[in-house]
Amino acid sequence: MASASISMRKVVSPRNIASASAFVSPSPTVNNSLGVVLRRAQGGSRSPQSLSLKSSPSLSPYVARVLTPSSQAKSPLAESTSNITKKFKSVRKLPWSDGGEASLGVHTFAQSVGRHVDVLESIDECRRTCLSFDTPDRTDSLIRYKQKNCGIFLLGKGSFGTVVEALYKGKTVAVKIVEPNTGSMRQIRNEMNCLNLHHPNIVSMLKVVLPDNDIAGVVIMERVCGCTLQKLLDHDFLKDQLSKRRSYSVQLSSALKYCHEHGVLHLDIKPQNVIVENFMDNCKLCDFGCSSLIGAERQYLQGTVGYAAPEVLQGIKPTAAADVYSLGITMWQLISGTSPYKGHREHTVIYKVVTDEYRPELPPASCPEDERFLSLIQRCWSQQPQCRPTVQQVLEELEQIQCS
Known part of the structure; x- marks a missing residue:
């Protein structure tokens, strides 16, 4: 998309570092369409927790270890965090401990908290340098997107396509990715009817890119919380x-x-x-x-x-x-x-x-x-x-x- 800067945002909850439900790992095969990538990522055989973050040059080895699923990780901290998530679901339900040697792999509660804070700060740094879609070639953007292994925050998914949260010209927006077929082409053309509508009670439409052959169409709109x-x-x-x-x-x-x-x-x-x-x-x-x-x-x-x-x-x-x-x-x-x-x-x-x-x-x-x-x-x-x-x-x- 020419003169457009869209950056997919990483989303990690401080309450549950190991839980990666807000992340979506793209499909191993980029099929010239972000809609296809998202669909396969949601419906594929890989677990939503499979992040493959080790290869990312912007992540420190420690951050990669913590964010790697327990089935692949060898860090006791990552393993125990994942187990705690599944078993207790809430910090208030964690068992009391005297801070001695434990499977968590740390000696004191303070050290544990400190390590978690370090991880969050590192992740926030990565989020600020996330991938930009500042190119007219959407296919090239998708390839670079896959190579970066970026996580994205899904807002909705249905027959209309997939809606994700993104950054566009420095603002948080919602991006609807519409599949390249006849029905979707008609729908996205209809969406263009409101490009010039600006009213406090209408969700603003910022940009529409029509589908092209096997490449999905994109609708960029105001993000309403x-x-x-x-x-x-x-x-x-x-x-x-x-x-x-x-x-x-x-x-x-x-x-x-x-x-x-x-x-x-x-x-x-x-x-x-x-x-x-x-x-x-x-x-x-x-x-x-x-x-x-x-x-x-x-x-x-x-x-x-x-x-x-x-x-x-x-x-x-x-x-x-x-x-x-x-x-x-x-x-x-x-x-x-x-x-x-x-x-x-x-x-x-x-x-x-x-x-x-x-x-x-x-x-x-x-x-x-x-x-x-x-x-x-x-x-x-x-x-x-x-x-x-x-x-x-x-x-x-x-x-x-x-x-x-």
């Missing part, structure tokens, strides 16, 4: 947080209004595509892999069945009203705390939504504001697109409800 709105709902974290649920509805409406003003339809609004930042005050819309420009022709159906508008399920060209429908289903989920049409098969949902105007059951209103909120949801998921409010009208009404 938090979790998905779906995860918060699954764990009932918003059960008694009425103000936050309304706030998220306002923020999503604001983000969607901005998208529509800039000619972009998201077409996959759902809690799984919303990231809530760590302090839970701010949320951001993400994943524009199903997006489309307003008025563009679509030859395929994308999105999520439970959130897709009836006209989208029928194959009709979507409009801004399709996003309003999905927003209405998402707002219902914020109130109910459950996923729509739970327990129903997808083909049943499609049939009933399109032919019977079937919708999720509304919960009872506990106050006048709730009644207005539920009424707004019903208008958002109206069967006919022309009967739904615009996202501007939704935002204005939500702000009035929030202030009442």
Whole structure:
């Protein structure tokens, strides 16, 4: 990637030096694609702890010994650290010792702590000098990446590809590696729709590199520390947080209004595509892999069945009203705390939504504001697109409800 500097970060927990779960060792064979390397590293026969750090010129012999798995290491410190990790899982559960001779290979607790601190400092030094992807040739970058034996921090993995944490122009970012196939090419082109979108409630897209033959595509985006709105709902974290649920509805409406003003339809609004930042005050819309420009022709159906508008399920060209429908289903989920049409098969949902105007059951209103909120949801998921409010009208009404 020209004029781009991406550095993969080493991640080691001070609580468990020998545990290398945050490291991923690349495949022995570099297959011209970071997506392939990551896939084989995760699914291969090698253990996640197989680091092969001995050959790294930037690591001292002692650091390499400690980070080498116990099956390969001959250092008693490395062996005992690995055993402690498996047996006790927590520092508080370690057995008491008088500091005498032990299998740990050190004489005092202070010496043990000192050695661990030295290791962490050495590792931090290595992290600051980690590999740079400052080259237009991604294949060459991958070869050098393999030779350096760098660890990387995985943020997510699924059918869309793999997301890793990296450095880009001195900033921590999230990098999505998309497999080079027809479906992925379409998705990554859709992601490009939001390159010029800059809004506090939208995850910023910094750079997109399209797949080329057998080389994976890359999407570089803002790194948001938090979790998905779906995860918060699954764990009932918003059960008694009425103000936050309304706030998220306002923020999503604001983000969607901005998208529509800039000619972009998201077409996959759902809690799984919303990231809530760590302090839970701010949320951001993400994943524009199903997006489309307003008025563009679509030859395929994308999105999520439970959130897709009836006209989208029928194959009709979507409009801004399709996003309003999905927003209405998402707002219902914020109130109910459950996923729509739970327990129903997808083909049943499609049939009933399109032919019977079937919708999720509304919960009872506990106050006048709730009644207005539920009424707004019903208008958002109206069967006919022309009967739904615009996202501007939704935002204005939500702000009035929030202030009442």
